[in-house]
Amino acid sequence: AQSVTQLGSHVSVSEGALVLLRCNYSSSVPPYLFWYVQYPNQGLQLLLKYTTGATLVKGINGFEAEFKKSETSFHLTKPSAHMSDAAEYFCAVKGSSGSARQLTFGSGTQLTVLP
Amino acid sequence: KAGVTQTPRYLIKTRGQQVTLSCSPISGHRSVSWYQQTPGQGLQFLFEYFSETQRNKGNFPGRFSGRQFSNSRSEMNVSTLELGDSALYLCASSLVDSQETQYFGPGTRLLVL
Numbered sequence: 001a002q003s004v005t006q007l008g009s010h011v012s013v014s015e016g017a018l019v020l021l022r023c024n025y026s027s028s029v030p031p032y033l034f035w036y037v038q039y040p041n042q043g044l045q046l047l048l049k050y051t052t053g054a055t056l057v058k059g060i061n062g063f064e065a066e067f068k069k070s071e072t073s074f075h076l077t078k079p080s081a082h083m084s085d086a087a088e089y090f091c092a093v094k095g096s097s098g099s100a101r102q103l104t105f106g107s108g109t110q111l112t113v114l115p
Numbered sequence: 116k117a118g119v120t121q122t123p124r125y126l127i128k129t130r131g132q133q134v135t136l137s138c139s140p141i142s143g144h145r146s147v148s149w150y151q152q153t154p155g156q157g158l159q160f161l162f163e164y165f166s167e168t169q170r171n172k173g174n175f176p177g178r179f180s181g182r183q184f185s186n187s188r189s190e191m192n193v194s195t196l197e198l199g200d201s202a203l204y205l206c207a208s209s210l211v212d213s214q215e216t217q218y219f220g221p222g223t224r225l226l227v228l
Binding site: 034036041042043044045046049090101102103104105106107108 | 157173218
């Protein structure tokens with residue numbers, strides 16, 4: 001079975017400050033890891049993903065995440081928050097076969113950016 | 116390429132009715148997955164279809180069903196609606212391989228009264 005834990009259901013940062021959203025996963029198979037963002041009344045948009053290779057992954061809008069196998073973590077960061085980053089962020093894990101093929105999502109982190 | 120499209124975007128039904136939601140994947144994508152999003156349970160996997168066959172199923176009652184057509188378009192059906200079925204239903208499409216990203220549509224928001 002696979003699972004995702006996102007620490008902090010709500011995170012507030014000031015505009016220009018570092019954004020750090022935490023994600024820890026559990027998976028019995030080598031995981032594929034994803035971060036999605038959801039704006040109000042919209043679907044999910046992919047920010048970045050890790051499948052194999054380089055553990056530091058760069059995504060859209062200046063976001064990046066680092067896969068740390070020893071810590072089973074995949075935290076999302078952005079050096080400088082912008083007002084437009086305010087949204088809900090979901091970390092997700094999937095495996096390569098069988099029932100692990102589907103995305104298993106964390107409970108989400110609502111990011112607020114303060115002026 | 117056009118993205119994933121879902122129709123209708125909004126739907127109001129009453130308890131006991133049934134509903135059918137439609138999803139058109141990105142051109143060339145053969146896998147379609149459905150998810151239910153609610154404030155209480157978050158995002159939960161419903162089922163995945165590939166080449167008109169259900170390849171994976173989440174932990175939902177049999178009232179939830181789906182199908183996929185030869186053009187990869189998919190529908191999901193919920194029979195005997197309950198108040199708790201009120202949710203945002205998201206469809207996602209991807210290419211064949213499990214490494215491939217799932218691209219999500221805007222969702223259908225279902226309200227059951």
